[in-house]
Amino acid sequence: MSTKQLRMLARYKAWANQLIFDAVSGLPAIETSRPRQTVFGNMLRTLSHSYAIDRIFQAHLQGGEHGFTSRNTPEPLPLDQLWPLQQAVDQWYVAWSDAQDAQSIDESVPFSFIGGGQGVMTRAEMLLHVVNHTTYHRGFVADMFYQVQAKPPTTDLPVFLRDVAQNQG
Numbered sequence: 001m002s003t004k005q006l007r008m009l010a011r012y013k014a015w016a017n018q019l020i021f022d023a024v025s026g027l028p029a030i031e032t033s034r035p036r037q038t039v040f041g042n043m044l045r046t047l048s049h050s051y052a053i054d055r056i057f058q059a060h061l062q063g064g065e066h067g068f069t070s071r072n073t074p075e076p077l078p079l080d081q082l083w084p085l086q087q088a089v090d091q092w093y094v095a096w097s098d099a100q101d102a103q104s105i106d107e108s109v110p111f112s113f114i115g116g117g118q119g120v121m122t123r124a125e126m127l128l129h130v131v132n133h134t135t136y137h138r139g140f141v142a143d144m145f146y147q148v149q150a151k152p153p154t155t156d157l158p159v160f161l162r163d164v165a166q167n168q169g
Helices: 002-023 029-033 045-061 079-096 123-147 157-163
Strands: 108-114 118-122
Touching: 002 045, 002 079, 002 123, 002 157, 029 045, 045 108, 045 118, 045 123, 079 108, 079 123
Parallel strands: none
Antiparallel strands: 108 118
């Protein structure tokens, strides 16, 4: 992966999260926490999980401790608390990607999995993981929109490339 692709992916993630959080905030509050037939039980719990994983891999990239004992926040965070936290970590990934060079993105970083065991990924692989992971779980949130009888936003990479990335030069 090139540094240009790394930077684009960090920006794509922030853009897509903005769209999904804007859409979720437009729903009646009860719908965001209503129990649903999905792995994390509702929209807020799913978004909280994505945030937790972002923070865990942020800590791996920084070489520090993340403080999480599971792959989710202890309780789902209210949307008005979660969104600023998600924005901050998304902007951290954008700034981090801007600071990388070809050598740094290929550096291997060892880490411990929350569920036990050791892993090693390059910095580029870690960013690709958080982008893919968040995309995957935004898909769960999008599915829950249909259960509310609402249309989710389109957060596909080609739409970002068409509407945003090409306008950034």
